[in-house]
Amino acid sequence: MKELYKSLTIKSRIIILNITILIISISMSFVFISFINRKYTEREVGEAGIQTVNALKGNLSIIFDNVTQFSDLIYFDEDIQSSLRSIDSIYMDPYILSSIRKSLVNMILSGEYLSGVYIFDKYHNTYSSYKNAPEKVNSGEIRSTFWYHNLKKARGNGFFIHKSEGIILYRNQPNYISYIREIGDMNTYETLATLLVTIDARTLESYFEEVSAESNNDFFIVDGKNNYIIPPKNHEEDLKNKLDKMQEEEKPYVRVDLQGDRTILVKQDMGINDWQLVGAFKTDKLEVMAPYYTTAIAIIVVINILFVFISSMILTRLIFKPLSKVGNHMRMVEKGHFMEMAIDKHPNEINELKRIFNGMTLSIRNLIAKVKEEEQIIAKGKLDIINAQINPHFLYNTLDAVSALALMEDYQNCFKITQALGSFYRNSLNSGLDLISIRDEIESIKSYITILNIRYDNNIEVLFDVEEDLLHEKVLKLILQPPVENAIHHGIRSRSGKGTIWINIFERDGEIIFAVSDNGKGMSEKRVEEVLKGECKTGKSGFGLHGQMERIRLYYDIDDPISIHSVEGVGTEVTIRVRRLKEGKK
Known part of the structure; x- marks a missing residue:
């Protein structure tokens, strides 16, 4: 195939290349249009889904409001009020039982979505009416439920919960929603009983199926932790994972893939506890093309034509081998290999281009050398500026402490802090030199701690663990002062009692x-x-760990010389690494 291509004329090669480029361009255009179409479809489905879910939420609100109104009818029913007031023992009065059940039967028949109504008096007696008979009613367990304790906080208002924490057990109705409230005496407001109204979840599921029958959509209800109140028809586990993702993104709708089906999820708060109504709308069968796509396609076709024309012109002029060699040499220069191109004796445009390029290569090489020299000068200037910012605040605060000790006539500590300050600055200044031995750096830190212990009542303890053969090694001066200062002022001083600092110095690689x-x-x-x-x-000096990091990076030419590991409430470790200097640099 390669030999056949080489045997073709330049004109044939250009035609083949143009056709290839055109095919690629059209393919890219198709992908682009498909992408726009999918995004447009998702937006339309998402906005329509929001409207549908809002409308569905409004209809559900009517159902839940009707349940609340039904509870009001029971609450204010004079027969029920009179019967509950007359209960004075754990034994159920047949007359009272008949009276309450009669009222409940008449009411439950008026609510098609109601499954059962249960009244529990203060003696745990149960008065009920239902369409679906429960398998068991554990009235004696009511006081141990979480919702019973919330009744007092509700102050007579009712609230919805999922199921009933095992109080009502159904054999053929495993999922249901309960509305719970206290029934109080209308005269004395004394609590007479607890009302529990159940709604069969299948009623809401049937309603969801009616809404989504033609569109094959899915609706369900979840709580704040994405646990199902009313589960979806399909993909329960997969949908739960997608809802967790949706909760993180905090968008009105998101696109997810459910076993290969592109689906839009829309979530709306229901205004009941932390429950949310979710709609799942499939988009795979929706092929929506925006009106402006025709214009977009026309523009893309024009761009393709221009692209093919320009490509033909470029390919016609850049097909020759000498230019390919020039291009290869340019790539070598781009990678940092500043080598001159060989020029033959023939005077032509290619050789002229080579001469110009050789001159440019020489200029770039000289310019890079000059830039490196200037960067070293700038780096030294930055280092000097950083060093100048290290100590002023510490000096002022220490002199203030000396003055205070002198006024208090504490001459012993005044002498100790003055000696320590002198030792600290002798090692810090180091006759203007940048380097100091590790031994002197440790002595400088000891002087620094002595000063701070006098100022802060000996609340700081420093323990050293240093490899003996490193004590004579030269390092950048004041390399330990910023992390020690940070440990004291942002770590130890923020806790009560005595604090400890461990300084370990060792060699590695x-x-x-x-x-x-x-x-x-x-x-x-x-x-x-x-x-x-x-x-x-x-x-506190304003220099800090970041300034120290820049200082070490500029001097040692090390990226990320400082690392920090910290656990809140436990402590912090700052690790600094520098290269072991050669004798010449020392």
């Missing part, structure tokens, strides 16, 4: 590792991320 950990209050993952990005202030 040619790098010196400084691990500073504390038993302070710790930080959240979000806070750790903010500290590493420099989005929050960590050091």
Whole structure:
């Protein structure tokens, strides 16, 4: 095939390439149109689904309102009120039983969606009327249910729950909804009994099936944790997982795939507890084409024609081998290999292009060298600026402490803090040098802790674990001060009692590792991320861990030299890694 292609004329090659490009372009256009059509369909189905679910929610609200009104009829029925007032023992009076049942039978016949009505008096006697007989009524367990304790909080108002926590058990009606309220004395407001009205879930399921009969949609009800109150007809487990995703996205509707079927899920609050009505609308059978698609297709065809024409012109001019070699050499330069192209003796446009490109390559090479030199100068300037920002606040606060100790005539601590301050700055300034031995860095931290312990009543303990052969190694000065300062001011001082800081220094894979950990209050993952990005202030000096990270990165040319691991309430560990310096740089 390759040899056959090479045997073709340039004109034939261009025609084949144009046809190939056109096929690819049309295929891409078809994919693009299909994508737009699918998005348009999803939007239309989603908006229509919202309207349908809202209308369905309104009809359900009427049913639930009717149940509430039915409970009002029972509550204010004079025969029921009179009968409940006259109950004074655990034994059921046949006359009272007959009177209450008579009232309940007349009422339940008026509500086609009602399954049963149950009244439990204060002696756990049950008075009921129902269309579907329960298998068992556990009236003695009422006081142990969660909903019974909520009755007092409701203050006479009723509320809906899913089932009844095992009080009413049906053999052929496993799923139902209950409405519960107290029946109080209309004269004294004393609690007389508990009313429980059940709605057969099959009634609502039948209503959902009537609404979705022609469209093959599905409707169901879930609570705030996406547990089913009224389950869907199909895909129960799959839909539950999709609802969890929908809850995370917080959109009015989302598109999901249910076993290969593209489906739009719409969810609306019902205004009852945390229950939500959900509609599942399939889109696979909906082929909706927007009116403006014709214009879009025409534009795409024109673009295809222009694209083929331009491609033909470019291919005609860029088919020659010398230009391909120039292109290959350009790619080498792009990768950083600044090599000159060989130029033959023939004066032509290609050789002229090579001469110009060689001159440009030489200029770029010189420019890169100059930029690197300037970057080193800028980096040194940044390092000097960072170093200048480290110590002023600490010095001012320490001098204030010295003044306070002198005024209190605490000469011993005044002497100790002055000696420690001198030692700290001798090691910190280091005669203007950037590097300091690890031994001197440790002494500097000890002086720093001495100063803070005098200021903060000896609440800080520092423990060192250092490999002996590293004490003479040179490192960037003040490398430990920012993490120690951060551990004190943002960890230990925020907790009660004495705090401890552990400083471990060891070598690993040619790098010196400084691990500073504390038993302070710790930080959240979000806070750790903010500290590493420099989005929050960590050091009282204003320098902090982010400034330290930039300082180490500029000097040692290390990416991400600082890492932080923290657990809230446990503590924080800051790890700093630097390269072991060669003798020349030391």
